[in-house]
Amino acid sequence: MTLLQVRDLAVEFSTAEGLVRAVKGVDFDVERGRTLGIVGESGSGKSVTSLAVMGLHRGAEVTGSVDFDGTELIGAPDETVRRLRGRRMAMIFQDALTALHPYFTIGDQIAEAHREHFGSSRRTAWARAVEVLGDVGIPEPARRAGEYPHQFSGGMRQRAMIALALSCEPELIIADEPTTALDVTVQAQVLDLLMKLKEERGLGIIMITHDLGVIARVADDVLVMYGGSAVEQADADALFTAPRHPYTRGLLDSLPRLDAGGAQGEEAALRAIPGSPPSLLSPPAGCAFHPRCPLYAAAPQAACTDARPPLVQVAPSGHRSACVHPEVASPC
Amino acid sequence: MIGYLVRRLLGIAGTLLVICAITFVIFYLLPTDPAVMFCGKDCPPDRVAQVRQQMGLNAPLVVQFARYVLAIFAGRTMGTGQYVVHCGFPCFGYSFQSGAPVWDLIMNRLPTSVSLAIGAAVVWVLLGLGVGVVSALRKNSWVDRTLMVATIGAAAVPVYFTAMILLYVVVVLLGWLPFPSYVAFTSDPVGWVQNLILPWITLALATAAMYARMTRSSVIETLAEPFVRTARAKGLCERKVVGKHGLRPALTAVATMLGMDLGSLLAGAMITESLFSLPGVGKLFADSLHKADQPVVMGITLLASFFIVTSNLVVDLLYAWIDPRARLS
Amino acid sequence: MLTDSVLTVRELQMTFPGGREGLRRRPGVKAVDGLSFDVRAGETLGLVGESGCGKSTTGRMLVRLLDPTGGRVEFQGQDITRLGQRELRPLRSRLQIIFQDPFASLNPRQTVQQIIAAPLRAQGVATAEIRREVRDLVRLVGLAPEHLERYPYQFSGGQAQRIGIARALATRPALVVADEPVSALDVSIQAQIVGLLERLQRELGVAYLFIAHDLAVVKHISHRVAVMYLGRIVEIGDKAQVYGDPAHPYTKALLSAVPLPDPAAERARERIVLLGDPPSPANPPSGCTFHPRCPQAQQICRTEAPLLQIAGPGRREVACHFPQNAAH
Numbered sequence: 001m002t003l004l005q006v007r008d009l010a011v012e013f014s015t016a017e018g019l020v021r022a023v024k025g026v027d028f029d030v031e032r033g034r035t036l037g038i039v040g041e042s043g044s045g046k047s048v049t050s051l052a053v054m055g056l057h058r059g060a061e062v063t064g065s066v067d068f069d070g071t072e073l074i075g076a077p078d079e080t081v082r083r084l085r086g087r088r089m090a091m092i093f094q095d096a097l098t099a100l101h102p103y104f105t106i107g108d109q110i111a112e113a114h115r116e117h118f119g120s121s122r123r124t125a126w127a128r129a130v131e132v133l134g135d136v137g138i139p140e141p142a143r144r145a146g147e148y149p150h151q152f153s154g155g156m157r158q159r160a161m162i163a164l165a166l167s168c169e170p171e172l173i174i175a176d177e178p179t180t181a182l183d184v185t186v187q188a189q190v191l192d193l194l195m196k197l198k199e200e201r202g203l204g205i206i207m208i209t210h211d212l213g214v215i216a217r218v219a220d221d222v223l224v225m226y227g228g229s230a231v232e233q234a235d236a237d238a239l240f241t242a243p244r245h246p247y248t249r250g251l252l253d254s255l256p257r258l259d260a261g262g263a264q265g266e267e268a269a270l271r272a273i274p275g276s277p278p279s280l281l282s283p284p285a286g287c288a289f290h291p292r293c294p295l296y297a298a299a300p301q302a303a304c305t306d307a308r309p310p311l312v313q314v315a316p317s318g319h320r321s322a323c324v325h326p327e328v329a330s331p332c
Numbered sequence: 333m334i335g336y337l338v339r340r341l342l343g344i345a346g347t348l349l350v351i352c353a354i355t356f357v358i359f360y361l362l363p364t365d366p367a368v369m370f371c372g373k374d375c376p377p378d379r380v381a382q383v384r385q386q387m388g389l390n391a392p393l394v395v396q397f398a399r400y401v402l403a404i405f406a407g408r409t410m411g412t413g414q415y416v417v418h419c420g421f422p423c424f425g426y427s428f429q430s431g432a433p434v435w436d437l438i439m440n441r442l443p444t445s446v447s448l449a450i451g452a453a454v455v456w457v458l459l460g461l462g463v464g465v466v467s468a469l470r471k472n473s474w475v476d477r478t479l480m481v482a483t484i485g486a487a488a489v490p491v492y493f494t495a496m497i498l499l500y501v502v503v504v505l506l507g508w509l510p511f512p513s514y515v516a517f518t519s520d521p522v523g524w525v526q527n528l529i530l531p532w533i534t535l536a537l538a539t540a541a542m543y544a545r546m547t548r549s550s551v552i553e554t555l556a557e558p559f560v561r562t563a564r565a566k567g568l569c570e571r572k573v574v575g576k577h578g579l580r581p582a583l584t585a586v587a588t589m590l591g592m593d594l595g596s597l598l599a600g601a602m603i604t605e606s607l608f609s610l611p612g613v614g615k616l617f618a619d620s621l622h623k624a625d626q627p628v629v630m631g632i633t634l635l636a637s638f639f640i641v642t643s644n645l646v647v648d649l650l651y652a653w654i655d656p657r658a659r660l661s
Numbered sequence: 662m663l664t665d666s667v668l669t670v671r672e673l674q675m676t677f678p679g680g681r682e683g684l685r686r687r688p689g690v691k692a693v694d695g696l697s698f699d700v701r702a703g704e705t706l707g708l709v710g711e712s713g714c715g716k717s718t719t720g721r722m723l724v725r726l727l728d729p730t731g732g733r734v735e736f737q738g739q740d741i742t743r744l745g746q747r748e749l750r751p752l753r754s755r756l757q758i759i760f761q762d763p764f765a766s767l768n769p770r771q772t773v774q775q776i777i778a779a780p781l782r783a784q785g786v787a788t789a790e791i792r793r794e795v796r797d798l799v800r801l802v803g804l805a806p807e808h809l810e811r812y813p814y815q816f817s818g819g820q821a822q823r824i825g826i827a828r829a830l831a832t833r834p835a836l837v838v839a840d841e842p843v844s845a846l847d848v849s850i851q852a853q854i855v856g857l858l859e860r861l862q863r864e865l866g867v868a869y870l871f872i873a874h875d876l877a878v879v880k881h882i883s884h885r886v887a888v889m890y891l892g893r894i895v896e897i898g899d900k901a902q903v904y905g906d907p908a909h910p911y912t913k914a915l916l917s918a919v920p921l922p923d924p925a926a927e928r929a930r931e932r933i934v935l936l937g938d939p940p941s942p943a944n945p946p947s948g949c950t951f952h953p954r955c956p957q958a959q960q961i962c963r964t965e966a967p968l969l970q971i972a973g974p975g976r977r978e979v980a981c982h983f984p985q986n987a988a989h
Binding site: 041153154155156183184185186189192211213214216219236237241257259267269270272273274276292 | 847
């Protein structure tokens with residue numbers, strides 16, 4: 001059975017400047033033992049999506065369906081969602097220094113979650129905290145558990161954040177830019193750790209990031225978001241070798257690459273996407289990408305501006321893209 | 333840690349010495365002659381000279397100052413011949429007005445002031461934190477708006493106005509309470525509260541309003557911190573999220589303010605004590621200042637400074653105890 | 662020293678004073694410890710490294726926003742290490758800096774016109790000429806003349822960075838120090854700015870010292886690259902050498918740690934995963950500061966700091982007792 005099934009998820013909140021439709025109907029599944037990568041730029045709605053799944057969207061209107069292993073979370077009592085949160089689905093945040101509480105020891109913060117969900121004794125919960133800290137590769141876990149977040153290095157802090165997420169043996173982990181604040185050598189360690197945990201424990205992982213390299217390393221399936229909607233969905237190999245949506249292509253073309261360029265170091269010029277990401281307050285009509293789209297610039301179509309194109313299958317194995325241009329829309 | 337404490341205590345001693353020196357110099361520069369003050373208005377010149385000799389006023393300023401400071405710790409024997417007086421530890425000299433030892437004068441009045449200060453602090457902390465937290469948790473509701481408008485009002489009204497309104501309504505019009513006078517806590521606890529509640533409210537109201545506003549913004553800010561979101565993501569119930577993870581850091585900032593304000597309470601107490609004619613240190617200070625009663629003013633200044641610097645130290649230690657990041661390795 | 666060098670840096674040092682611990686004073690933190698390199702006219706030298714390696718401190722010293730505690734900086738043959746602010750002023754027009762956060766470095770109360778005109782005005786350019794210059798500049802960086810009367814907050818991050826670039830280029834500098842100029846930007850915008858910087862270099866012949874932590878961006882824009890670790894350069898050379906055949910184990914590990922946007926290549930790749938975090942400059946390891954994380958460390962690495970030396974063909978230099986490029 002699918003671990004997490006999200007259907008037509010929409011998130012709106014009202015601000016002083018007007019209604020913001022941050023997520024406009026997103027569908028995806030997460031299976032046990034697989035990693036779904038959600039990639040997008042600022043304002044794409046990728047982080048809001050993850051918070052909505054966890055029920056952490058405060059003051060926002062959430063509609064659609066989030067089915068966690070047979071339990072519908074949208075419209076469910078707060079208590080139902082709370083009992084799942086941190087227990088069966090856990091979250092890893094970007095900056096562990098601000099995401100961990102400065103006043104409590106690492107051990108206390110991990111033990112607290114365990115006590116909350118299992119009603120375990122102080123001693124048992126502490127032992128569990130030390131155990132998971134060891135699991136994520138923190139040396140001398142018994143001693144480090146008694147230290148505070150500011151006494152940890154950046155990499156160790158993010159490991160502690162992962163240990164906190166793991167402490168109640170969750171089935172789903174949502175990682176929101178977990179390595180963005182880390183140096184690249186430390187990022188490699190943390191990504192390896194997450195992959196290992198996924199393999200060993202059969203976790204379902206949602207990896208949210210702006211970094212296509214991170215997606216390529218860890219994701220089995222990928223969802224590309226732009227302006228609050230999913231514009232392309234495919235398994236990772238298909239997405240990187242045969243991207244179908246012009247935004248995904250543009251993103252890959254605009255990326256400087258370590259694995260490109262001749263022996264003389266000659267680099268092909270980057271093909272940047274013109275313009276800027278859309279405003280959430282006054283998004284463009286129709287396809288949110290059309291003002292920046294090379295296909296629209298070459299051959300403008302009414303369908304691009306009339307309505308938001310739906311995500312349709314463009315290749316077998318479930319490769320889907322949301323574009324009305326025939327060379328993208330038709331199956332190959 | 334010990335090294336830190338020693339350094340801080342040395343700092344405190346230094347600060348007090350400097351304050352003492354400044355006050356001493358100011359009085360030295362004043363045109364009033366302490367010998368005349370002490371001896372009385374119609375004192376004959378030869379008597380004044382004698383007093384001056386006795387008080388050691390002919391010595392250079394530095395020597396006088398050294399004697400003054402030394403006397404605080406070791407006591408001092410003043411005068412010559414039949415006029416010898418021994419002023420025991422801690423010696424702050426004698427009042428020009430009454431001739432009574434300054435230390436005794438202050439000690440007699442300290443209970444009143446301490447009662448006033450502690451009571452007022454309790455009132456303003458309870459009121460300020462309560463209003464602030466309620467406002468923050470119900471941000472932008474009508475409750476919040478009403479409370480915040482009220483705090484502006486409370487902060488804007490002058491102390492003497494509050495005092496008069498309270499006295500008129502509660503004592504004169506309604507007759508619920510006696511006109512405030514000082515009753516020792518040890519002799520009659522209920523009377524103590526009954527007599528001091530109006531001065532407490534008067535002294536606390538404006539500060540409570542400030543604390544309410546500060547607490548509100550501090551709580552709102554903290555509840556938006558990523559670590560509060562982490563607490564929610566752990567699946568903690570809202571009571572723990574707010575109470576344990578949210579309020580504690582928010583109140584740390586308020587506690588810091590509190591330490592500083594407690595130290596400077598004496599200034600506020602001065603006005604309130606005068607308004608309610610309570611025999612406290614503040615009133616003694618105001619009276620002595622009027623009459624240029626140098627030893628008393630000096631004594632109280634030093635005492636007040638002592639309270640301010642030590643309460644700062646206590647707050648810093650408290651802060652390190654609450655927030656591990658501020659702890660010294 | 663190279664004859665065509667626009668900037669010459671020798672043994673540059675920055676030691677920040679240490680805090681107090683009890684009654685003792687802690688030793689200073691060596692953020693930059695003996696840096697030597699040249700930037701040639703019209704080229705881009707990339708300066709890469711992880712957080713805390715001292716690359717931004719270096720950038721700030723070169724434009725004298727920080728005063729070096731040791732060493733020498735020569736700009737166009739003139740020693741600027743000890744010049745006072747007044748003597749530096751005429752040089753500022755030829756030596757500019759671009760920052761990471763475009764909004765923090767633009768005055769929010771000034772219009773784009775005023776922002777870009779400021780360096781020209783400081784040079785005493787005539788008002789009519791300033792107007793014409795500013796219009797040319799905004800077009801050059803891809804903004805429209807109607808943007809001139811707007812304020813910074815009305816722009817997106819990418820556009821604001823364009824304004825910062827226009828201001829830096831207003832006085833036709835010979836060298837621009839670019840401190841993480843694209844790392845706060847979205848990927849699609851990042852490519853626009855990188856492209857813009859490259860085009861401006863072709864058109865104006867400006868040299869860049871491009872400071873960044875993103876190895877792919879540095880590879881794309883640079884002609885030569887210097888890799889820093891804990892306040893020192895561990896490897897410097899032509900881009901093709903440093904990236905194609907790295908000699909220092911740290912450069913190797915750094916390159917292998919960057920995830921490639923290609924799942925098949927990622928699976929096939931052999932990675933060198935370094936243990937631990939980069940050490941703190943407040944408490945650097947002995948000998949070669951990389952030795953605790955180095956997979957090839959030997960006894961000598963623990964005791965002796967290697968010097969930057971020519972390794973193999975070309976002018977590539979590496980600070981390692983056991984360099985590992987193909988020539989060895």
